[in-house]
Amino acid sequence: MVPLEPNTVLKYPPLVREMHDALRAWLFPQLPERAGRPELLARLLGTGISEATYVLAELNAAMSDPGDVCEFGVAQGATSALLANEIRDTTKQLWLYDSFTGLPKPSPKDHLKDDIFNLGSMEKYEGEMRCDSAEVETRLAQINRALGESESISPRVSTVATKAAPRLQNALSLKAAVQKVTSAKPLSKPEILAAIKKIGYRFSAKDPMNSLNVVLYTKGQFKNDGGKFSPAK
Numbered sequence: 001m002v003p004l005e006p007n008t009v010l011k012y013p014p015l016v017r018e019m020h021d022a023l024r025a026w027l028f029p030q031l032p033e034r035a036g037r038p039e040l041l042a043r044l045l046g047t048g049i050s051e052a053t054y055v056l057a058e059l060n061a062a063m064s065d066p067g068d069v070c071e072f073g074v075a076q077g078a079t080s081a082l083l084a085n086e087i088r089d090t091t092k093q094l095w096l097y098d099s100f101t102g103l104p105k106p107s108p109k110d111h112l113k114d115d116i117f118n119l120g121s122m123e124k125y126e127g128e129m130r131c132d133s134a135e136v137e138t139r140l141a142q143i144n145r146a147l148g149e150s151e152s153i154s155p156r157v158s159t160v161a162t163k164a165a166p167r168l169q170n171a172l173s174l175k176a177a178v179q180k181v182t183s184a185k186p187l188s189k190p191e192i193l194a195a196i197k198k199i200g201y202r203f204s205a206k207d208p209m210n211s212l213n214v215v216l217y218t219k220g221q222f223k224n225d226g227g228k229f230s231p232a233k
């Protein structure tokens with residue numbers, strides 16, 4: 001095995017800068033330059049450089065819209081620091097929501113797609129990525145100092161501890177429940193909602209109609225005949 005050059009680690013930040021510049025040039029030409037961004041990209045832990053650059057392009061495209069910025073699930077706050085840096089010159093506030101208890105117990109629906117920590121099973125991820133809010137706030141303050149900016153990120157960042165709600169377990173998926181109630185005869189959306197509730201389906205989402213719309217309008221799943229839906233096949 002060829003040993004790594006001792007200074008390989010020093011090459012990472014310039015490499016990230018190069019990648020960021022290439023992504024801006026070829027994929028996200030609308031993304032404005034931002035001091036400190038390449039350095040913060042180089043500090044990301046789980047999120048990839050291209051994914052983060054995409055998020056920043058979307059954030060900047062929406063910058064003139066009213067409202068604040070929220071991140072749901074913050075882990076160590078590395079992406080949070082990146083977001084905070086983008087809104088420095090605005091009046092926007094960054095709200096960081098997390099249970100600060102790590103990943104919840106997986107349900108039978110959760111499958112291991114990307115074993116990023118090499119743990120071998122989904123169950124072993126319970127509690128992983130746990131970071132308490134004080135740690136996230138300290139990290140943001142440290143990053144702020146490391147960037148050497150006089151204006152601080154931290155005062156306009158608020159961490160909000162949310163309780164990880166126990167997940168509702170439905171015997172059927174929403175799609176299967178809708179297939180079941182529409183298989184005998186096509187139904188309208190309100191009729192579908194009433195029928196699936198009757199067979200015991202419980203929504204965890206605040207607006208059940210949104211979840212229903214996603215299922216009904218996913219290509220190839222349901223036929224829509226004048227507002228009455230039935231399974232596509």
Ligand SMILES: C[S@@+](CC[C@H](N)C(=O)[O-])C[C@H]1O[C@@H](n2cnc3c(N)ncnc32)[C@H](O)[C@@H]1O
Nearest residue numbers: 047073074075079098099100101102103129164
């Ligand atoms: C994958 S990490 C977030 C990564 C982060 N957005 C980033 O870019 O680095 C998932 C986070 O979601 C939080 N979390 C998972 N389930 C939650 C729930 N039901 N309520 C609140 N937070 C939750 C965990 O504590 C963990 O910090």
